[in-house]
Amino acid sequence: MVTLTHASENARIQKCVLFLSITWLAFKTLIALRSRIAEAKPYQPRGMKVYEIFSQGLQGASFASFLSSPHRGYGRKWTTAVLGYVLMLSIFKTFIEGGRLRSLLHQQITVLSLALFLLLATTDILPSSIRGSSYRPDAAIFAAFVLLWASLIVIALAPREWTPPNSNSAYNSLPMAAKMKPSNEEICSWFERYCSFGRVNPLIRKGWKHRTIGVNERADLPWHCRPEVLHSQIVSIRQRYKTTARMLIMLLWRELLYSLVFAGLFFVAELAVPLGLYNILEYLRDPQEAILYSHIWLLVMFLGEILGTIVQQQCAFISFRASIKLT
Numbered sequence: 001m002v003t004l005t006h007a008s009e010n011a012r013i014q015k016c017v018l019f020l021s022i023t024w025l026a027f028k029t030l031i032a033l034r035s036r037i038a039e040a041k042p043y044q045p046r047g048m049k050v051y052e053i054f055s056q057g058l059q060g061a062s063f064a065s066f067l068s069s070p071h072r073g074y075g076r077k078w079t080t081a082v083l084g085y086v087l088m089l090s091i092f093k094t095f096i097e098g099g100r101l102r103s104l105l106h107q108q109i110t111v112l113s114l115a116l117f118l119l120l121a122t123t124d125i126l127p128s129s130i131r132g133s134s135y136r137p138d139a140a141i142f143a144a145f146v147l148l149w150a151s152l153i154v155i156a157l158a159p160r161e162w163t164p165p166n167s168n169s170a171y172n173s174l175p176m177a178a179k180m181k182p183s184n185e186e187i188c189s190w191f192e193r194y195c196s197f198g199r200v201n202p203l204i205r206k207g208w209k210h211r212t213i214g215v216n217e218r219a220d221l222p223w224h225c226r227p228e229v230l231h232s233q234i235v236s237i238r239q240r241y242k243t244t245a246r247m248l249i250m251l252l253w254r255e256l257l258y259s260l261v262f263a264g265l266f267f268v269a270e271l272a273v274p275l276g277l278y279n280i281l282e283y284l285r286d287p288q289e290a291i292l293y294s295h296i297w298l299l300v301m302f303l304g305e306i307l308g309t310i311v312q313q314q315c316a317f318i319s320f321r322a323s324i325k326l327t
Contacts, residue, residue, distance in 0.1 A: 011078035017115055018082055021108055028104050042102060043162040045187045051158030052094070055151050059087045059113070062147035069140035079116065083148075086112045103163060110190075113152055120145045129296050131287075156191045164223075183220040195310055221324070230325055248326075255322040259315060266311040272304020 066080040086109055093105040124137045125145060137145070162182035184199040192198040223229060234251060241247045249256070276297040283290040283297070 011075045013119060014075065014078035014082050017112065018078075018085060021085070021112060025104065025108060029101070041097065043164075043182050043187070045159035045161065048159050048161060051154055052090075055154040055158065056087070056090045056094075058147050058151035058154060059083070059090055062144045062151065063087050065140050065144035065147060069138060069144070071138060071141070079119070082112065083116060083144075086116070100163060102161065106160075110152075110155055113148060113155065117145070117148050117152060120148070126296075129293055131290055131293060157189050159187055159189050162186045181220070183222050186222050194314060197313070225321065225324060252322050252325060255318050255325075258318050262311045262314050262318070266308055266315070269304045269308035269311060272307070273301050276301035276304070 063080070063083045066076075066083055069076065089105050089109050089112075093102055093109070096102050096105065120141070124141055127133060127135045128137060185193070188199040234247070237247050237250050241250060279290075279292070279297045280294050283294045
């Protein structure tokens with residue numbers, strides 16, 4: 001915590017985040033300009049614009065709250081600059097029509113907002129939870145933190161727009177490409193995608209009500225998981241790699257990578273409960289020697305359990321998706 005606070009005061013973290021974001025945006029934009037691939041107009045679910053405007057309003061209010069803060073240190077100015085950069089990307093996204101660039105901007109806005117939220121939580125909110133500490137964040141910084149947290153909630157609950165595959169993709173060479181529509185999985189919110197799986201609720205209600213579900217009533221698969229696309233991918237990969245093992249690795253490399261990442265997160269989440277319980281017992285044994293209040297460790301235990309549940313769901317979902325590709 002002390003190291004992060006010192007790095008934040010010197011604006012090292014803010015400069016690094018801003019430099020990486022600008023570099024990545026410039027790199028991806030240059031690749032898109034050099035490819036000269038015609039992009040189809042993205043599909044925007046109903047109500048997405050309302051979430052987008054609401055999120056921009058919360059980000060603007062958070063930015064204004066930072067500007068009104070009486071503490072104007074060097075690190076605080078760079079934090080305000082990063083938040084202004086996020087707001088600028090969010091407004092610029094409104095006037096962009098290309099689906100790939102809009103998706104890239106959405107990812108940058110989400111990642112930068114989450115990075116700022118974690119930075120503020122670590123350097124401005126968490127120090128006030130240290131026993132015996134007289135530090136309290138000023139009202140403007142606390143309001144900016146709450147508004148930024150609210151904007152992240154709106155981003156997580158907002159439906160996602162869907163961009164059809166490029167004109168040179170394997171799907172557009174198939175006869176059914178003209179009738180291509182997004183599946184519920186591709187336009188649902190991040191919260192439904194990773195936490196609630198709410199996109200399958202209509203299918204569950206239909207099965208509960210009618211007891212039987214026909215083949216035509218099942219949820220549509222994303223375009224890259226449909227048999228026609230998978231068959232062309234397998235044929236193309238098989239021509240380059242003769243062994244079955246290498247062919248499977250190239251076909252399922254994304255699922256394998258995600259499985260490794262989520263497996264690592266699961267082991268980290270499993271450590272949250274014993275770590276929190278150990279520190280709560282130490283707090284009860286000798287409250288005067290404790291560093292943080294007990295409610296902080298209760299929050300750590302709760303978030304660890306939630307993270308572990310989400311990771312387990314994603315591991316099962318990824319395994320099921322890999323089995324669909326193989327069958």
